[in-house]
Amino acid sequence: MASDATSDITKRDFLYVATGAMGAVGAAAAVWPLIDQLNPDASVLALASIEFDLSTLSEGQSVTIKWRGLPMFVRYRTPEEIAQAKAVPLSDLKDPQTDAERVKEGHEQWLIMIANCTHLGCVPVGESGDFGGWFCPCHGSHYDTAGRIRKGPAPLNLIQPEYEFLSDTIVKIG
Amino acid sequence: MSGQSGYNPTNPVEKWLDERLPILRFSKEHLMDFPTPKNINYWWTFGAILMFMLVIQIITGIVLAMHYTSDASLAFDSVEHIRRNVNYGRIIQGTHAVGASMFFFAVYMHIFRGLYYGSYKAPREIIWILGVLIFVLMMATSFMGYVLPWGQMSFWAATVITEIFAAVPVVGEPILVLLRGGFAVDNATLTRFFSLHYLLPFIILAVVILHIWALHVPGNNNPTGVEVKTSADTVPFHPYITMKDLFAVVVFLIPFAWFVFFAPDILGHPDNYIQANSQITPPHIVPEWYFLPFYAILRAIDFDMLFISSKLGGVIFFGGSIVILFFLPWLDGSKVRSGSYRPLFKPFYWLFVLNFLMLTYLGAQAAEGIFLLLSKVGTAYYFAYFLLVLPIVSRIETPNPLPASISESVLGNKGE
Numbered sequence: 103m104a105s106d107a108t109s110d111i112t113k114r115d116f117l118y119v120a121t122g123a124m125g126a127v128g129a130a131a132a133v134w135p136l137i138d139q140l141n142p143d144a145s146v147l148a149l150a151s152i153e154f155d156l157s158t159l160s161e162g163q164s165v166t167i168k169w170r171g172l173p174m175f176v177r178y179r180t181p182e183e184i185a186q187a188k189a190v191p192l193s194d195l196k197d198p199q200t201d202a203e204r205v206k207e208g209h210e211q212w213l214i215m216i217a218n219c220t221h222l223g224c225v226p227v228g229e230s231g232d233f234g235g236w237f238c239p240c241h242g243s244h245y246d247t248a249g250r251i252r253k254g255p256a257p258l259n260l261i262q263p264e265y266e267f268l269s270d271t272i273v274k275i276g
Numbered sequence: 277m278s279g280q281s282g283y284n285p286t287n288p289v290e291k292w293l294d295e296r297l298p299i300l301r302f303s304k305e306h307l308m309d310f311p312t313p314k315n316i317n318y319w320w321t322f323g324a325i326l327m328f329m330l331v332i333q334i335i336t337g338i339v340l341a342m343h344y345t346s347d348a349s350l351a352f353d354s355v356e357h358i359r360r361n362v363n364y365g366r367i368i369q370g371t372h373a374v375g376a377s378m379f380f381f382a383v384y385m386h387i388f389r390g391l392y393y394g395s396y397k398a399p400r401e402i403i404w405i406l407g408v409l410i411f412v413l414m415m416a417t418s419f420m421g422y423v424l425p426w427g428q429m430s431f432w433a434a435t436v437i438t439e440i441f442a443a444v445p446v447v448g449e450p451i452l453v454l455l456r457g458g459f460a461v462d463n464a465t466l467t468r469f470f471s472l473h474y475l476l477p478f479i480i481l482a483v484v485i486l487h488i489w490a491l492h493v494p495g496n497n498n499p500t501g502v503e504v505k506t507s508a509d510t511v512p513f514h515p516y517i518t519m520k521d522l523f524a525v526v527v528f529l530i531p532f533a534w535f536v537f538f539a540p541d542i543l544g545h546p547d548n549y550i551q552a553n554s555q556i557t558p559p560h561i562v563p564e565w566y567f568l569p570f571y572a573i574l575r576a577i578d579f580d581m582l583f584i585s586s587k588l589g590g591v592i593f594f595g596g597s598i599v600i601l602f603f604l605p606w607l608d609g610s611k612v613r614s615g616s617y618r619p620l621f622k623p624f625y626w627l628f629v630l631n632f633l634m635l636t637y638l639g640a641q642a643a644e645g646i647f648l649l650l651s652k653v654g655t656a657y658y659f660a661y662f663l664l665v666l667p668i669v670s671r672i673e674t675p676n677p678l679p680a681s682i683s684e685s686v687l688g689n690k691g692e
């Protein structure tokens with residue numbers, strides 16, 4: 103009789119666990135849409151790539167454009183700025199990257215990056231700071247003329263999106 | 277303690293109701309006859325003030341929501357519309373905005389009262405934990421409320437605070453996008469914040485009910501920290517405490533009304549009267565005053581610790597400064613509740629208060645030079661108070677003798 107009861111309990115246990123597991127899967131499946139609706143919707147994703155005409159800028163100028171809702175810096179760098187960025191030894195950098203890695207070959211005057219400080223997302227001010235690049239007023243991060251972090255709490259260089267040059271003057275971002 | 281009931285309905289309608297839904301009995305026991313220590317002082321009135329403030333925020337908030345538009349292109353103008361066109365809108369909006377500050381002022385008083393009189397100790401740990409939970413919910417609510425007017429400070433507060441989540445390794449970035457509903461703070465962020473800003477105060481209300489339920493099991497602590505022994509130690513809640521609380525609310529309303537009528541914007545930031553612009557950050561962003569101490573802690577960590585980046589480190593300390601409060605009942609081992617009888621505890625407590633005020637001041641200053649250095653010192657003491665001072669002091673201290681009962685302390689003081 104004792105063994106009977108045990109086998110009975112085991113069978114029931116299995117049914118309980120199986121039912122519970124199915125219930126949990128069902129509940130998770132029902133909850134997922136409620137969470138996923140928080141993610142970017144189709145209209146936000148539809149803006150995922152843009153084209154920008156660089157011929158509107160002259161040397162030493164920069165603009166802030168909008169890409170996926172984010173501000174983006176497009177800077178036409180002067181030869182001095184490029185030389186300054188190239189002269190920096192990698193050992194001086196918190197997030198080591200050469201100037202060449204920050205631009206596309208043959209288009210090294212164009213620096214394209216997301217304008218949010220990698221610390222907590224403020225938009226740094228151009229042509230300022232201790233390194234002649236950008237300075238973030240929020241908590242004092244300094245970036246150089248290649249947008250690399252040099253001083254302050256930000257952990258990384260200004261982030262660069264995927265982009266390619268469709269011609270010498272048209273760049274596709276995203 | 278809540279067992280003895282003075283409710284004996286004689287009227288047949290009341291009797292009929294009492295057998296079906298004993299709501300009058302419950303009210304009589306908990307809102308009128310509830311035995312309350314007779315020595316509680318004015319620091320004990322902030323609980324009632326907080327209840328009052330929650331009701332004020334809910335009523336004014338519901339009215340504002342009738343005129344407010346949670347669309348990124350219209351939100352800023354709709355708040356101006358409330359202030360300029362809606363009948364009495366200037367006062368209703370001002371009451372809600374100033375009310376948030378008054379609410380936080382009261383909650384800080386309430387928390388520091390608890391810290392001094394040891395109200396977090398057994399058997400009141402759950403009351404304290406629910407209180408910390410309410411504090412966290414209040415911070416979330418007011419943060420999201422502050423985003424609603426969609427000014428420059430709203431926008432950049434939303435950006436910086438959501439960005440904090442991106443510091444979490446691996447899942448940080450997807451969580452950030454999930455919270456914002458986009459790659460940047462935008463319309464989707466605003467609409468969900470409005471929805472949650474409407475919801476959270478009601479969740480707070482529910483937790484407040486649990487908080488008071490938990491309070492009504494052991495009853496109130498008191499300035500001596502000695503438990504109630506006989507009914508000679510207590511007075512009924514009504515009319516003694518109800519009237520005292522009401523008086524405190526009236527006094528509290530004086531500065532509140534002054535702000536609303538004479539300086540509704542003085543606690544805010546002028547940049548929030550510039551519409552949100554995702555391309556330009558204001559040169560000096562500061563949170564609302566009631567977040568400043570925690571903001572100072574966030575910014576104090578500007579150095580890497582082993583494999584933890586300064587960004588993640590700041591977030592850990594910021595979160596830790598609040599999470600640590602949940603553990604306080606087990607960090608302070610002293611059996612004596614009230615700080616008044618703890619000679620060694622007292623100076624450290626007041627240093628903690630001063631340190632908290634200093635962090636508030638520092639949170640509003642630029643994070644550089646001496647300010648940054650002091651923020652680090654302040655952060656260190658904040659954590660040391662909980663992790664070193666309280667555990668050690670409670671082991672080595674010899675407390676002063678406690679009065680035998682609440683009655684004795686009250687009458688004894690008179691007699692001396």
Ligand code: HEM
Nearest residue numbers: 333334337338340341344373376417418421422424425477
């Ligand atoms: C825990 C209670 C609450 C707190 C701490 C709180 C806090 C805040 C804060 C700080 C603001 C920004 C005020 C400004 O700068 O103009 C705000 C705005 C707003 N709140 Fe609340 N709130 C609370 C409850 C509610 C409730 C219950 C509702 C609605 C049911 C509500 C609806 C609104 C609306 C529509 C706005 C935007 C209009 C405005 O900016 O004044 N709030 N809230």
Ligand code: FES
Nearest residue numbers: 219221222238241
């Ligand atoms: S957001 Fe740029 S330094 Fe903090």
